[in-house]
Amino acid sequence: MLEVDTCCKSYRTGAFGSGELLAVRDVSFAVSPGEVVSLIGESGSGKSTIGKMILRLVPTTRGSITFDGLDISGMSGRKLKEYYGDVQGVFQDPFSSYNPIFKASHVFTMLRKEYFAGLSSAEWNVKLERSLEAVSLNPGDVLNKYPHQLSGGQLQRMLIARALLLQIRLLVADEIISMLDASTRIDVLNLLGDLKGRGLGVLFITHDLSLGNYISERTMILRRGTIVEMGATEKVFGNPLHPYTKMLIASVPHLHKKWDQIEREVGASVREHVLREETTDEPADEDEGALPLRQVEQDHYVAL
Amino acid sequence: MAVSKPGTGVVTAAGAPAPAEATAPISPQGAPAAAPVGARRSEFLYFALRNWKFVAGLGVVLFLFALAIFGPMLTPYEPLEFSGPTDQAPSSDYWFGTTSFGQDVFSQFVHGLRATFLVGLVGGGIAWLIGATVGFTAGYRSGWLDDVLNMITNVVLVIPTLAILIIVAAYVNVHSYLTEAILVGLTSWPWAARAVRAQTFSLKTREFVDIARISGRRTRQIIAKEIAPNMSSYLLMMFILLFGGAILIGASLDFLGLGPSESMSLGLMMNNAFLSSALLLGSWWWFIPPGVGIIGIVGGLYVMNVGLDEIFNPKLREM
Amino acid sequence: MSLRVDDLTVYYQSLRGDVKAVDGATFQIADGEIMGVAGESGCGKSTLGKSLIRFDARMRYVKGTVELDGRKLPVWDDSKMNPFRFKDVSIIPQYALSALNPTRQIGTMATELLRARRIEPDTVLPEFKRRLKLVGLNHDVLDRFPIELSGGMKQRVVMVLSSLLDPSLLIADEVTSALDVSTQRAVSELLVEFRDRGFVKSMIVITHDLSVLYQIADTILVMYAGKLAEKAPAETVVNSPRHPYTQLLLSSLPEVGVRYAEKRLSGIPGRPPPLIDPPTGCRFKTRCPLAFARCDEEPPFASLEPGHMAACWKAEKAEAA
Numbered sequence: 001m002l003e004v005d006t007c008c009k010s011y012r013t014g015a016f017g018s019g020e021l022l023a024v025r026d027v028s029f030a031v032s033p034g035e036v037v038s039l040i041g042e043s044g045s046g047k048s049t050i051g052k053m054i055l056r057l058v059p060t061t062r063g064s065i066t067f068d069g070l071d072i073s074g075m076s077g078r079k080l081k082e083y084y085g086d087v088q089g090v091f092q093d094p095f096s097s098y099n100p101i102f103k104a105s106h107v108f109t110m111l112r113k114e115y116f117a118g119l120s121s122a123e124w125n126v127k128l129e130r131s132l133e134a135v136s137l138n139p140g141d142v143l144n145k146y147p148h149q150l151s152g153g154q155l156q157r158m159l160i161a162r163a164l165l166l167q168i169r170l171l172v173a174d175e176i177i178s179m180l181d182a183s184t185r186i187d188v189l190n191l192l193g194d195l196k197g198r199g200l201g202v203l204f205i206t207h208d209l210s211l212g213n214y215i216s217e218r219t220m221i222l223r224r225g226t227i228v229e230m231g232a233t234e235k236v237f238g239n240p241l242h243p244y245t246k247m248l249i250a251s252v253p254h255l256h257k258k259w260d261q262i263e264r265e266v267g268a269s270v271r272e273h274v275l276r277e278e279t280t281d282e283p284a285d286e287d288e289g290a291l292p293l294r295q296v297e298q299d300h301y302v303a304l
Numbered sequence: 305m306a307v308s309k310p311g312t313g314v315v316t317a318a319g320a321p322a323p324a325e326a327t328a329p330i331s332p333q334g335a336p337a338a339a340p341v342g343a344r345r346s347e348f349l350y351f352a353l354r355n356w357k358f359v360a361g362l363g364v365v366l367f368l369f370a371l372a373i374f375g376p377m378l379t380p381y382e383p384l385e386f387s388g389p390t391d392q393a394p395s396s397d398y399w400f401g402t403t404s405f406g407q408d409v410f411s412q413f414v415h416g417l418r419a420t421f422l423v424g425l426v427g428g429g430i431a432w433l434i435g436a437t438v439g440f441t442a443g444y445r446s447g448w449l450d451d452v453l454n455m456i457t458n459v460v461l462v463i464p465t466l467a468i469l470i471i472v473a474a475y476v477n478v479h480s481y482l483t484e485a486i487l488v489g490l491t492s493w494p495w496a497a498r499a500v501r502a503q504t505f506s507l508k509t510r511e512f513v514d515i516a517r518i519s520g521r522r523t524r525q526i527i528a529k530e531i532a533p534n535m536s537s538y539l540l541m542m543f544i545l546l547f548g549g550a551i552l553i554g555a556s557l558d559f560l561g562l563g564p565s566e567s568m569s570l571g572l573m574m575n576n577a578f579l580s581s582a583l584l585l586g587s588w589w590w591f592i593p594p595g596v597g598i599i600g601i602v603g604g605l606y607v608m609n610v611g612l613d614e615i616f617n618p619k620l621r622e623m
Numbered sequence: 624m625s626l627r628v629d630d631l632t633v634y635y636q637s638l639r640g641d642v643k644a645v646d647g648a649t650f651q652i653a654d655g656e657i658m659g660v661a662g663e664s665g666c667g668k669s670t671l672g673k674s675l676i677r678f679d680a681r682m683r684y685v686k687g688t689v690e691l692d693g694r695k696l697p698v699w700d701d702s703k704m705n706p707f708r709f710k711d712v713s714i715i716p717q718y719a720l721s722a723l724n725p726t727r728q729i730g731t732m733a734t735e736l737l738r739a740r741r742i743e744p745d746t747v748l749p750e751f752k753r754r755l756k757l758v759g760l761n762h763d764v765l766d767r768f769p770i771e772l773s774g775g776m777k778q779r780v781v782m783v784l785s786s787l788l789d790p791s792l793l794i795a796d797e798v799t800s801a802l803d804v805s806t807q808r809a810v811s812e813l814l815v816e817f818r819d820r821g822f823v824k825s826m827i828v829i830t831h832d833l834s835v836l837y838q839i840a841d842t843i844l845v846m847y848a849g850k851l852a853e854k855a856p857a858e859t860v861v862n863s864p865r866h867p868y869t870q871l872l873l874s875s876l877p878e879v880g881v882r883y884a885e886k887r888l889s890g891i892p893g894r895p896p897p898l899i900d901p902p903t904g905c906r907f908k909t910r911c912p913l914a915f916a917r918c919d920e921e922p923p924f925a926s927l928e929p930g931h932m933a934a935c936w937k938a939e940k941a942e943a944a
Contacts, residue, residue, distance in 0.1 A: 042803035043774070057514055081520045089518055097511040101533050107515060114520040151894055159515070181663040182831065183891040186875045190890075193883045207804060214877035214888075237879065251808040252879055253834035255861050259808060274759075274775060274809040 001201055002031040002054070002087075002170055007063035009049050009225075023049045025225040026063070031170060036192065036202040038212035038233070040248070041222035047205045050222075051174045054203065055089045056080065067170070085115065088163035092175035094155035098147035104155065105143045107162050115166060131161040135191055153184035160191060171195075174205045189215055209252050213237050218299075221245045227293065231300035240266065241302045247273045351615045358611025364604035368597065372421050375414025383412040383568040394589050401589035404580045412568045413593045419569035420551055420601065423485045427550030430489025431496060432543045438493070439500025440527045444508055453497075461494035466556065473562035481554075484563055488550045496542050503538060507531050537616040541609050548605040555598050570594035626652040626675075626792055626825060631687030631698075633674040640899045641683070644670040646849045648687070649924060650932075652792075652842075657818055657826045659836030659857070662846035663872075665895055668829045669717060671846070672794040675827070676712045677704045692791055709740050713790040713823075717797040719781045723769040729780055730765030736784065747787055754783045754822070758813055775806035782813065786822045793823040797830055807835065815839050833876065837861050842930075845869050848895045848906040851924045855931040865927060865938040867911045905935070913937050 009024040024046040031037045041047040052058040054065055056072060065072050067087060075083055091097050098104055112124055119127070132139045135157040142154055150158075156176055163171055173192065177185040192202055193215055206212050212219055213233060220230040221244065229242040240246045246268035254262060263270065293301040352358055379399075381387045384407060392402040400409035442453040469487055476483070507513065508531070516526050532539065557563045558571025565572070577583075577591035631648040634641040645667045652658050660668040673679045675689055677698050684699035691711060697703035716722065724732055733751065734744040752762045758779045769777060778798055786793055795814060799807040817823050828840055836843050836857060843860040845852045845868065853866040864870050868891075875890045893910040896902055902909070908918040917936045924934040 042805065052514075055514075055518055057517060084518050084520055089514070091511045091514060093511055097515055099512040099516075099530055099534065101536075107519070110516060110519040110521060182833075183663060183872060183875050185890070186877065186888045187890040189877070190883070190887060193887070209804070210877045210879045210881075213879050214881060215883050233882075247805060249879070251805040253808070253811075253832065253838045255834045255837055255873070255876060255878055259812070259838050270805055270808050271759075271812070274805055 001033050001068060002203075003064075003066045004029050004050070004054070005064045005066070007050070007053060007065060008061050009046070009053060009058065010061045023225055024053070027222075027225070027227055028063075029220055029227070029230065031201045031203055033169060033201050034196055034199045035218065036196050036204050036216040038216035038219045039203060039205045039222055040207065040209055040212050040219060041205075042207055042248075044224065045222040046225040047207075047222050048174055051089065051172045051203065051205050054172055055087065056083070057089075081114065085166045086168055087170045087172065088166060088168045089172040089174065090156065090159045090163065090176045093179055094152045094159070095147060097159060098155060100147060102146075103143075104145055104147050104150060104158060107159065108165070111162060111165055127165065131165045132158070134164055135161045136187075137161065151184070152180045153188060156180065156188055157191065160188075160195075164195075168200070170201045170203065172203045172205070175207070177211070178206070178208065185211075209237075209248060221248065226291075226303065228303045229301065230293065235297065235300040239297075239300070241296060241300075242304060243268060244273075352611075355611045355615055357607050358615060361604040361606070361608030361611060364600050365608065368417060368601055368604070369421060371414055372417035375417065376411070379408060379411040379414065381408040381411045383407065383415040385411075391585065391587055393587075400593055401587070403576065403590055404582070404585070404587065409573075409590055409593060412573055413570070413597065415568045416570040416573050416594060417597060417601075419481045419567060420555065420571075420598070422481050423488060423554035423569070424547045424551040424601070426482065426485035427488035427492070427554060428543060428547035430486060431493040431546045431550065432539075434489070435493035435496025435542070435546070436500055436532075436539065438497040440504050440531065442497070443501035443504025444523065444527055444531070450501075454501075457494045457497045460491065461498075463491070465491045465553070469553070469557055470560065470562055473557060479566065480564055481567065481569065484554055484557060485550070488553045488557075492546065492549055492553060496546060499542065500535070500539075503535050504531055507534055537612070541612055541616075544605050544609045544612070548602040551598065551602055570597050625654055625692065627688075627690040628675070629688045629690075631671070631674060631689060632685040633670055633687075634683045634685055635670075635681055636683055637899065642898045643849050643901055644682075644898060645674060646901075647924075648851055650844060650851065650854055652825050652827070654824060655818065656842060657815065657828060657840045659840030659843045660827060660829045660846060661831065661833050661836055661843055662852075663831060663895070665848070665898070666846040667849040667898075668846050669796055672714065672796050672827055672829045673716075674698060675792070675794060676708055676714050677701055678714055678716065709785075709790065710788050711790055712792045712794070713785045713788070714794040715781055715785045715796060715798050717800075719798070720774055720777050720801055723777060723781070725769055728766055728768055729772075733765070733784055737787075742788070751783065751787060754787070755780070757820075758783060773806075774802050775810060778802065778806075778810050779813065782810070782817070786817055789822055791824045792827065793817070793825075794827045795829065798828075799830060799832070799835060808838075811835055811839050833861070833873065834878075845872070848901065849898055850906055851932075851934060852907070853931075853933040854924075855933075859931055865931070866933045866935045867913050867937070868907050869933075871912075 005028050007024060007027045008022065011021045011023060013019040013021045027050060029037065039047045039050065049058060053060050056075070060073055067083065072083055099106060108128060112119070116124060116127070128143075129139045132142065137154060137157055142150060142158060147155060160171070177188050180188065189211065192204070196202060204212065204216055216233050218231065219233045219236045220227050221236065221242065222228070223244050229236055229240065229245045236245065237249065240249055246266045247270055250259070250263045250266045250268040251270050252262075253259070291303040293303050295301050386406045387408055388398055388402050388406050390402060390406045391404050392398055394401040398408050398410065400413055402408060403412070438453050438457060442450045442457075469491060472487060473484075476487075504527075513526060513530060516530050521530075554563070554569070555571035555574075558569045559575045559578075561575050563569060563572055571594070573594040574591050577587070577594075582588075582590040628651070629649050631645060633645045634643050648671055660671060662668045670682065674682055674684070675696070675698065677684075677700075680701060689696040689698050696707060696712070723729075727735070737744045737747060752765075755762060755764060760776060760779055764772065764776065764780065772780070782795075782798070798814070799810050802810060814826060814828060818826055828836065830836060833843070840857050842854060843857050844854040845860065845866065847868050853860060853864060853869045855864075860869060861873065864873060871891045875888055877888055881888070891910055896906050896909065904919040904921050905911070905914075908914040911918070915937075922934045922936045924932055926932050927938055
């Protein structure tokens with residue numbers, strides 16, 4: 001369904017834009033219907049940039065992104081609108097995603113004007129209510145309120161409902177629950193799981209490995225713009241091979257095991273890694289090409 | 305409520321019509337344009353009427369404005385008419401006395417107010433339009449367009465405006481206050497453009513702009529419907545500053561004798577008074593009213609603006 | 624040393640009434656203990672931490688006592704607390720990372736801070752550099768600007784600064800929240816190291832992340848809607864919690880290894896009550912599956928067994944998770 005092929009994104013830096021910062025380097029992956037793919041990375045890994053490239057919010061420097069075989073970079077006008085009818089996004093900060101001077105329903109009315117202009121008010125209301133109920137929200141509770149009167153969880157769910165209105169096939173979820181409380185996180189996550197069961201494909205971008213492990217079928221570990229390990233989730237987490245993956249897994253705080261024990265199990269040293277990262281200020285430069293991914297077992301690739 | 309937003313400790317009723325929803329930490333919005341529209345208007349009035357700076361400033365400006373509109377009907381004399389004895393102190397016939405040419409100062413004053421307001425509104429308005437357009441476009445669409453607009457802005461900013469206006473006015477032979485207003489407007493927009501650009505930059509990175517983009521909205525719509533309304537208080541205050549600024553520049557031009565001479569303005573009055581040595585002759589009634597008039601309008605506008613800032617920004621309000 | 628807090632109550636003023644951010648907090652911390660304070664947003668944990676050092680002028684102290692090492696801390700008075708700050712009680716505030724002045728070099732900022740506390744920088748500079756080295760920072764970090772440092776490095780600088788005078792109590796408010804997972808671990812372990820090396824005697828670590836607390840804290844205090852819900856040693860809170868809120872919270876956390884397909888976790892329905900006019904009785908009763916008639920009467924934060932306290936009428940009978 002979605003195919004990303006050797007995508008690169010570079011930014012110009014320095015005075016007069018003479019320098020170049022390669023935020024994303026040679027990233028390739030695919031997302032199929034009914035599948036949740038996690039893109040896991042720390043800050044600066046380029047994961048949000050990839051999400052934005054797929055949503056056409058940021059142009060791709062090199063490489064291609066195709067949806068159902070059609071290259072999305074050339075799209076504009078009506079074709080782009082059609083694309084947004086199939087692919088939508090939800091972002092990290094629910095309070096920043098809503099224009100504070102409008103009611104929360106504004107995000108729906110925007111869509112109505114662009115996509116459902118022909119519907120009568122009655123038809124529109126029915127459609128709207130159905131979407132809200134699909135995300136377990138009571139329309140009466142949320143529609144007439146302003147964003148600051150609602151909770152983060154409600155706002156995020158409304159954004160998912162908004163995406164569902166269009167009957168999308170791919171959702172780009174960029175850290176959608178990191179700003180929510182622990183007790184609401186799991187509800188939104190379960191919602192994604194339900195939707196996945198109904199055929200929705202999800203690109204789940206996160207820095208939290210436990211969440212990625214919980215919800216996704218396939219996982220990609222991103223480091224400084226390149227994929228270092230990818231494959232079926234249980235294989236990547238059960239048998240991590242890249243030192244960076246091992247280090248990440250060893251850093252996650254568990255509720256029933258202490259860090260030392262996990263570190264021994266996985267065989268990594270977190271403190272060394274952190275210290276090393278800080279002494280080398282320069283990001284890897286362009287000449288140091290991304291190592292290609294090698295297959296090490298069925299549905300498990302590592303860049304070693 | 306979101307985990308990572310800091311709370312603003314002292315809460316004002318930041319536009320929440322349904323008090324039952326209040327949970328702590330208190331609403332994260334503290335910035336001027338954060339309250340929703342409907343409740344914002346009534347909240348605005350509530351605070352506006354209690355802010356003496358706003359009320360006083362607005363009062364002075366409105367009073368002078370009323371005088372500008374209705375004043376000319378109150379006086380039987382034309383401003384340039386040589387209607388009476390020269391150099392008369394204020395009397396019941398001539399409320400503000402007469403000039404050394406025998407013209408009624410009050411009549412000159414109220415007509416001058418009209419011209420001054422015209423220059424302020426039109427000049428300020430033009431500057432506001434150009435500044436906002438350039439600012440929004442440069443701020444929203446970065447890249448080469450931003451660079452070009454930035455360069456133009458900087459050039460116009462750096463040009464000594466008054467010098468240019470003097471030169472232009474000397475050659476173009478300004479016949480009406482409308483022309484003067486246009487000239488003033490065309491040269492005083494750069495700082496406004498920069499300010500709008502900076503604000504647009506920061507609003508552009510907010511995620512609701514991304515949501516608007518993936519909803520299929522086009523650039524112009526996004527600027528007009530999503531970004532500008534968020535800055536409405538800022539844009540209002542900017543207009544007031546441009547209004548005041550235009551009046552000052554116009555008055556300076558008139559005072560230097562470069563404005564239109566066929567009608568009267570406050571600056572021209574002062575020019576005439578100065579040239580006729582009114583100060584030495586002791587004809588205080590000739591130059592004090594226009595001076596007070598200019599100070600009144602511009603000062604009133606600026607004080608009003610300070611009050612507006614307090615009204616819009618909950619953090620500045622005295623609790 | 625020890626910290627004894629008794630019935631501490633701190634409100635915030637607002638136009639619509641008092642926000643009862645912390646209501647009747649009573650607990651103790653022993654010498655050398657790291658106590659974690661966990662809870663969701665709005666539960667009052669940050670307020671609790673800040674009230675111990677009176678860090679926020681908007682707070683209104685209502686009642687209660689705070690005793691550190693046997694001495695009463697004047698937490699109701701800003702200027703009277705001044706001599707205690709930094710020397711006896713110190714805080715690493717939330718958002719310290721973004722609070723570093725971007726136009727000041729680290730070293731300049733440090734000397735300004737020390738002078739403001741009436742400490743001659745030269746007397747502590749060698750120790751400062753030594754500690755920076757201990758946390759893995761080169762001494763040239765003093766010449767750098769905040770923008771040149773990574774989040775983890777900035778956090779470590781702030782940690783060293785806050786504990787420079789060996790305070791009895793260090794309050795760390797959400798110090799790991801904005802960090803990457805690997806830096807989070809490094810910083811968390813550093814907190815423990817500070818205690819082990821004697822830079823600080825005891826610590827209060829405030830975070831919403833229970834799993835981090837499990838890793839580094841000796842005891843955990845769970846807060847809900849301004850009240851204390853449960854306090855017990857970390858192992859006990861995680862393995863055999865007695866308060867329904869703690870149990871539900873723990874069961875909603877996805878652990879690495881738990882997958883949606885195998886076991887669907889569930890959250891806690893509903894939302895915390897508003898703190899301006901909170902309901903009488905137990906504040907969790909509207910969302911609690913065990914709520915019954917007596918919950919209209921507020922349960923005391925009582926001791927269930929030595930070292931384990933909970934505020935729930937059913938705590939004795941509640942099943943361990």
